Amino acid sequence: MINVEITDDFDLGKIADSGQCFRWQPIENSGYRIIHGNSCLCIWKTDCHDENDTIYRLDCSEDEYRNVWSKYLDMDEDYRSIRERIDVNSDPFLHEAAEHEQGIRILKQDPWEALISFIISQNRNIPAIKASIEKLAERAGERKIDSRGEVYYTFPAPEAIAAMSQEALNECKLGYRDKYVRRAAESVVNGELDLEKIGEGTDDEVLANLTGLYGVGKKVASCMLLFGLHHLNAFPVDVWIKRVLETEYSKGYPFEDYSPYNGVYQQYMFAYYRNR
Numbered sequence: 001m002i003n004v005e006i007t008d009d010f011d012l013g014k015i016a017d018s019g020q021c022f023r024w025q026p027i028e029n030s031g032y033r034i035i036h037g038n039s040c041l042c043i044w045k046t047d048c049h050d051e052n053d054t055i056y057r058l059d060c061s062e063d064e065y066r067n068v069w070s071k072y073l074d075m076d077e078d079y080r081s082i083r084e085r086i087d088v089n090s091d092p093f094l095h096e097a098a099e100h101e102q103g104i105r106i107l108k109q110d111p112w113e114a115l116i117s118f119i120i121s122q123n124r125n126i127p128a129i130k131a132s133i134e135k136l137a138e139r140a141g142e143r144k145i146d147s148r149g150e151v152y153y154t155f156p157a158p159e160a161i162a163a164m165s166q167e168a169l170n171e172c173k174l175g176y177r178d179k180y181v182r183r184a185a186e187s188v189v190n191g192e193l194d195l196e197k198i199g200e201g202t203d204d205e206v207l208a209n210l211t212g213l214y215g216v217g218k219k220v221a222s223c224m225l226l227f228g229l230h231h232l233n234a235f236p237v238d239v240w241i242k243r244v245l246e247t248e249y250s251k252g253y254p255f256e257d258y259s260p261y262n263g264v265y266q267q268y269m270f271a272y273y274r275n276r
Contacts, residue, residue: 002065003046004056009079011103012045018104018271020227022117022130023137023155031057033146035137036072037110038154039064040146059147074105074230082261083268093248094265097272104267106232112188112195113155114228118220119180128173135172136181140164158188158195180215187213199229206231226263233260244269 012032016024023035031044042059058065070076083102088095116136121129133155140156140163162185169178187193193213199206203225210221219236226234235255237245245253248269258265 002058002060002062004058004065006054006056006075008075009083009102010054010056010073010105012043014101014103014271015105015107017275018267019126019274020223020267021107021109022121022126022133027148033150033152034072035152035154036068037113038142038144039068040144040152041069042147072108074108077105077232079105079264082264085258085261086265091254094269098265098268101268101271101275104264104271106226106230106264106267108230109228110155111198111224111228112158115184115198115216115224116155116161116181118223118227119184119215120174120177121223122177122215122217122220132173136161136174139168139171158185161185162189177215183214184216199225199231203231203234226266232263235262235266238270240270240273241266244273 012030015021016026016032021034025033027033027042029044031042034041034043039060044057046055046057058069060069080102083098086095086098117129117133120132120136124132134153137153137155140160141153144152144154146152161181164182166178169182172178174181184193188195198209201209206225206229207218207221210216210224211218216224219238222234222236225231226236235241255262
């Protein structure tokens with residue numbers, strides 16, 4: 001166990017509820033169990049804090065925090081400074097949304113897991129997405145035990161998903177998305193899709209490559225760009241963001257003014273409209 005002092009914007013509940021991650025599980029004492037790659041972390045907010053910082057308790061070593069979890073949680077980025085770029089006079093709506101939803105961060109997720117997760121997410125609510133991802137992990141991932149003695153499963157590798165029977169895929173309740181998931185896995189296995197190079201190029205170039213994949217449209221590609229490849233200027237547009245743009249920015253949203261952090265501001269707007 002280690003204690004980590006966090007002085008930047010950081011809120012476990014808001015990150016967990018932000019729609020970008022599907023394997024954060026609430027645990028005792030208002031903590032969360034997070035599965036990322038082959039690693040698992042239990043994290044709790046402690047009572048030791050003042051106005052500007054908070055101490056968190058993590059069940060990992062200093063080395064694991066530095067090499068895995070600090071990167072995953074994007075602790076090198078200053079989200080408070082990103083939030084404070086918003087001028088209350090020129091954009092009172094976004095200022096209010098950011099203040100209300102401060103604590104959200106854009107996680108550095110595994111690109112493969114993010115791709116499959118957002119393929120699965122098409123036209124589904126978050127509980128259904130989480131359920132299908134857990135079923136997929138249980139049937140094709142590696143079984144492990146966390147620090148509390150609880151079982152968890154890693155996210156399946158492309159080879160494992162490609163080798164799944166149709167019956168096993170059906171048990172994951174993927175619906176019509178099963179063929180997209182299988183094709184993505186097969187594309188990695190046969191070398192058509194290179195996960196090491198998938199994020200190379202400008203945002204427009206990466207989006208064009210992603211939308212060339214079977215079953216990946218602009219919405220999924222944009223989510224992959226932001227949440228799987230950590231391009232912080234990506235701006236996924238779903239039902240909630242369409243409402244924001246129509247209602248709050250009838251004269252046009254100022255993309256250039258908010259570059260290169262449009263994806264962070266998108267998350268504030270998304271969460272604010274969804275939660276209010």
